[in-house]
Amino acid sequence: MPGTSILLPFIVQGLAFGAMYAVTGTSIVVLYRTTGVVNLAFGAIGSMGVHIVWSLMGGSLILPEPRASGFTILLYPALVGVCALIFLIYGWFLAPLLDRRDALAKSLGTVALALFLMGIMKERWDTSKPRSMHFPNSTFKIGGTVVTTTQVLALLFALAVVIVVGIYLKRTETGTAMRAIANNRETSGLLGVPVRRVEAMAWFGAGILCGCVFLLLPSLFKSMDQATLTWFVIPALAGAIVGQLRSLWITFGASLLIGVVESVLTPFHGNLQFLATYRRLTPVVISVVAILWIARRRTVVLAGREMS
Amino acid sequence: MADDEMVEGEHLDCGLGNGQQATGEPIVIGNVTTSVPGIDFSTGPLMMKAFFDCVNANGGIHGRPLEMVWENDNLDPADAAAAARKLVETDQVVALAGGFSILDCPVNAGYYEEQGYKVIVSGVPAECFSSPSIAATNMGPAYSALGAAQAVIAKGATGKIVTTTGITPTSHYYNSLAGIFIQQHGLEWEDVQHEVPLADATSIVLDLVNRAGDGGGVILNYTPPEGLKILKAAEEQGLIDRVLWGSSTPLNDSSVAVALGPAWEGKININAEFSLLDDPRDDVELYRQVTAQFNPDPTLGSFQQMGFVAGQILTHALLGMDPAELDDPVAVNAAIGAVANFESDHLCKPWYFGSLALGNVPNNWDYNVVPNGVDRMVDDSGCFEIAEVDPILIAVRDAERAGGLTSDESNNWKGGLGSGG
Numbered sequence: 001m002p003g004t005s006i007l008l009p010f011i012v013q014g015l016a017f018g019a020m021y022a023v024t025g026t027s028i029v030v031l032y033r034t035t036g037v038v039n040l041a042f043g044a045i046g047s048m049g050v051h052i053v054w055s056l057m058g059g060s061l062i063l064p065e066p067r068a069s070g071f072t073i074l075l076y077p078a079l080v081g082v083c084a085l086i087f088l089i090y091g092w093f094l095a096p097l098l099d100r101r102d103a104l105a106k107s108l109g110t111v112a113l114a115l116f117l118m119g120i121m122k123e124r125w126d127t128s129k130p131r132s133m134h135f136p137n138s139t140f141k142i143g144g145t146v147v148t149t150t151q152v153l154a155l156l157f158a159l160a161v162v163i164v165v166g167i168y169l170k171r172t173e174t175g176t177a178m179r180a181i182a183n184n185r186e187t188s189g190l191l192g193v194p195v196r197r198v199e200a201m202a203w204f205g206a207g208i209l210c211g212c213v214f215l216l217l218p219s220l221f222k223s224m225d226q227a228t229l230t231w232f233v234i235p236a237l238a239g240a241i242v243g244q245l246r247s248l249w250i251t252f253g254a255s256l257l258i259g260v261v262e263s264v265l266t267p268f269h270g271n272l273q274f275l276a277t278y279r280r281l282t283p284v285v286i287s288v289v290a291i292l293w294i295a296r297r298r299t300v301v302l303a304g305r306e307m308s
Numbered sequence: 309m310a311d312d313e314m315v316e317g318e319h320l321d322c323g324l325g326n327g328q329q330a331t332g333e334p335i336v337i338g339n340v341t342t343s344v345p346g347i348d349f350s351t352g353p354l355m356m357k358a359f360f361d362c363v364n365a366n367g368g369i370h371g372r373p374l375e376m377v378w379e380n381d382n383l384d385p386a387d388a389a390a391a392a393r394k395l396v397e398t399d400q401v402v403a404l405a406g407g408f409s410i411l412d413c414p415v416n417a418g419y420y421e422e423q424g425y426k427v428i429v430s431g432v433p434a435e436c437f438s439s440p441s442i443a444a445t446n447m448g449p450a451y452s453a454l455g456a457a458q459a460v461i462a463k464g465a466t467g468k469i470v471t472t473t474g475i476t477p478t479s480h481y482y483n484s485l486a487g488i489f490i491q492q493h494g495l496e497w498e499d500v501q502h503e504v505p506l507a508d509a510t511s512i513v514l515d516l517v518n519r520a521g522d523g524g525g526v527i528l529n530y531t532p533p534e535g536l537k538i539l540k541a542a543e544e545q546g547l548i549d550r551v552l553w554g555s556s557t558p559l560n561d562s563s564v565a566v567a568l569g570p571a572w573e574g575k576i577n578i579n580a581e582f583s584l585l586d587d588p589r590d591d592v593e594l595y596r597q598v599t600a601q602f603n604p605d606p607t608l609g610s611f612q613q614m615g616f617v618a619g620q621i622l623t624h625a626l627l628g629m630d631p632a633e634l635d636d637p638v639a640v641n642a643a644i645g646a647v648a649n650f651e652s653d654h655l656c657k658p659w660y661f662g663s664l665a666l667g668n669v670p671n672n673w674d675y676n677v678v679p680n681g682v683d684r685m686v687d688d689s690g691c692f693e694i695a696e697v698d699p700i701l702i703a704v705r706d707a708e709r710a711g712g713l714t715s716d717e718s719n720n721w722k723g724g725l726g727s728g729g
Contacts, residue, residue: 002518009514013510017508064566126350128531128611130564130567137544221507222509222538222541223505223506223536225505228506263511266508266512267515267519
């Protein structure tokens, strides 16, 4: 069993990744509650935004990590804009085509989008060479452990997102409309809630969160690897599942827990090496345990009779 | 269009080097390559294709153009088997060359032997070096990691050396020869494997350095995108000077040198199976020219050199044949199998096919290179001999000493590892 001094840097790194899971999970929860779509294209859209901005920064195979300077610093907010735009286009034009289908079909629509974007990325930016997107970063030490400003920023940003989104949903007119649609879409429409517009706003907001996550994620990954960025949404989804696609704070806590556990298992070796080997299963294990726990007292109806 | 192509390639010494565009029925060459996220070797065969384009702009093979077709094995044994059969039976390629695959050799070596093909590959798993029907232009990750281990130990690593690679169906082999060498020198060895693409390089590098301990060594055996993640994380965490760093060939790539920057100047020992990318000699200059003119994304790297050298060897074999036999796979593969003493400035010693019973490792002398902190790798050793720690390389060296395959001396000897180049 590794000592505390060895585990501390892994905890720091785990918190940073957990924070990114949390923001992604928050985006997934809000969008699901408003539109009924579990957006599995979150990572693919973010990855596409990163690749576009990387090229605009002057990135190439002989300049794998371009630096923004002068006006090109505006490309950082442009990344958020690109992601929000792709979300909005999908949410406004394509998602309504699946409005009357069940949740599975709606989510598969986003998988199709993810595969489409992956195809473009593979064709346009070949995967055999290294690429990374520079994000301003510095380091300092806490108790001998190196901490980066990106890690701190990730954690603070996640905390801010959960607080702000929570307040937004409770205190604003649009937030109230989103909650109303989440409870009953048809009735909300009959009562005059502009369903299509509110859903589009949910897509747009989720896109902004996506862009913000992908400003930080390449720096945490040390790469813009297409597959890693695209399927980042899968472990992030685990936190949202633990929160039953409902609670932002449980999603936040579960995401941090998943990030930390996944990271601190890395240095286990000897008889406990298997923990390190299978650490990437952490999101699956935690979400399955959570589902079993949540379902332990659920009432099942069989042949019209309630069985507990 | 044809006139433009003639002008474009007329000064390059590819094949016949006569500036005449090749015409007529193409001579089709096939290969099986791995190209999946985290393991994309496609730059190798694409460079061979660029060399073919140059040959075609310079007279082709006795006037006929070369054409390359490649199949992706998708890291799936069924796809690998189907790919080889499609190339041989459906596409009816006359030769197989330039393939760069995790699975082609283990899955198809027996099939190639049955079909009488002499296959030139960029070898990855053990089976690329243990079949009489396959010869690689490179020495593969296992011998290359062994070369990196030789360099790290020569530079003074103590205590423990940790090797690491990505998990694939054949990854148990990649660091095994380095492990033998490390233990023979009285050091502790541990091999750590991770799923690729690496998702959390910071955690991984913290763990690798902790396992090696201060003064120990860490040897990476990854493709450029994956290896670079670890090195950038090590820099961020302030771990560069805690251990001695080594790497197998893939990180000998100018894009890696640019990305590493000044923090890594002289800090990582990268085994280079080919000459320096800025070597002034003719063949390496030709490689740079062909890259600039025929490869749309011009970066220089070892993977591309492997494809380039495969193209040179194949062209040499085909130009030595009777033009009437160029469509006969039996004659073509006999010519490939007979290649010996093929001199190239990319290699420390002349290349040969060999067809040796235990397998072929014709490229078995290497360089150690280090990043210059700006934009390229620089020579740190001259050519040095890869240690004989396994029966295959022992048998290869015995065959070489018997004569007729290669020269006795390497072409860039500067005193070997630890001599300071």
